[in-house]
Structure formats: C-alpha cells, structure tokens
Amino acid sequence: MRCSEVFRYAIITGRAENNPSAELSTALAKTQPKNFPFLATDADVVKKDRTYLIPLSRQFLVILKFLHPITGHGEYVFPNRNHPDKSMSNGAILHVIRRIGFANRATGHGFRHQFSSVLNENGFNKDWIEKQLNHEEGNVRGIYNHAQYLEGRREMMQWYADYIDGLTA
Numbered sequence: 001m002r003c004s005e006v007f008r009y010a011i012i013t014g015r016a017e018n019n020p021s022a023e024l025s026t027a028l029a030k031t032q033p034k035n036f037p038f039l040a041t042d043a044d045v046v047k048k049d050r051t052y053l054i055p056l057s058r059q060f061l062v063i064l065k066f067l068h069p070i071t072g073h074g075e076y077v078f079p080n081r082n083h084p085d086k087s088m089s090n091g092a093i094l095h096v097i098r099r100i101g102f103a104n105r106a107t108g109h110g111f112r113h114q115f116s117s118v119l120n121e122n123g124f125n126k127d128w129i130e131k132q133l134n135h136e137e138g139n140v141r142g143i144y145n146h147a148q149y150l151e152g153r154r155e156m157m158q159w160y161a162d163y164i165d166g167l168t169a
Contacts, residue, residue: 004019004021006021007019007020007021036055036056036150036154037055037056037061038053038054038055038056038150038154039053039054039056040052040053040054041054052134053148053150054132055150055153055154055157056157057157057158057160057161057162058158058161059161059162059164059165060157060161064077076088078092080092090108093108094107094108112133115129115132115133115160116129116133118160118163119156119160122159122163124156124159125149125152125156127147127149128149128152128153128156129156131147131148131149131153132153132156132157
C-alpha cells in the first residue's frame with residue numbers, strides 16, 4: 001500500500017513516530033468490483049468526444065444471443081441491409097413502425113420520450129435517466145461531472161426491461 005510506504009519513509013527521516021496505515025488497511029480495503037454486462041460505443045458513433053457505456057438488461061442479453069447467429073459475424077448488431085459495414089439507418093426503424101401499423105402514431109425518437117417519462121414517473125434518479133439517454137448538461141456541472149452512474153443505470157435498465165415484459169404478459 002502506497003500510504004504505508006510514505007509513513008515508513010516519514011519514520012526513517014524523523015517526520016513521524018508511528019505508521020497508522022496498518023490500522024487503516026482494512027478500512028481502505030479494495031472492494032470487489034461489480035461485474036455486469038454493458039455495451040461501449042465508439043465516440044464517433046454517438047457524435048460526441050467520449051465513449052458511451054450502456055448497461056444491458058438480462059432480456060437484452062437474451063436478444064443478443066438470439067441475434068448472434070444472424071448478425072454476429074459483423075461489426076454491428078443491427079447492420080445496414082445494403083451495407084453491412086454500416087449501422088442500420090433511422091429510416092429502417094421508421095419503416096418497421098409503418099409495417100406494424102403505427103405510421104403517424106409512433107416514431108423511433110418517441111420511444112426515448114416514453115422511456116424518460118416512465119422512469120421519471122417511477123422516481124428514478126434524473127441524472128441516471130439523462131445519462132442513459134446520452135444527454136449532457138450544457139452548463140458548468142455538465143463540464144465537470146463525468147459520472148457514469150453505471151450501477152444505478154444497470155438497476156434502472158433491468159427495472160425498465162421487467163416493466164416492458166410486464167406490459168406484454
């Protein structure tokens with residue numbers, strides 16, 4: 001532990017009489033990291049100068065496993081039909097919405113509105129929600145706050161996936 005080395009040096013050079021780091025070692029013990037799946041996007045994908053981390057629910061992992069034999073050989077989970085080296089376009093999502101009979105009643109972006117509204121109405125932390133939507137505050141707080149809120153967002157995304165499952169049951 002670096003702290004212990006500093007105090008040993010201090011004792012040797014007469015700057016300290018004892019090494020309190022031994023008593024602190026249990027208080028400063030490393031915690032076990034919590035491992036959970038997440039998706040990391042490249043900075044250029046989200047058009048911002050940072051990597052974006054997305055915690056994944058159990059349901060999403062099932063979907064990924066289902067899709068792997070179909071699209072697992074390429075770079076994208078949802079590749080462009082004509083250009084597999086590119087991601088699916090927004091137009092493709094709108095096309096699906098039209099095909100399932102929701103033209104003029106739903107949009108791809110509307111799902112983001114619904115996501116935010118449901119989570120806010122159910123009391124989730126607004127910072128977690130905004131970070132999950134990849135929104136950044138345009139003020140001083142946004143400049144200095146680089147928190148990812150991964151544990152809270154993981155719990156929130158699992159709750160949301162369970163909520164959606166409940167709607168379809």
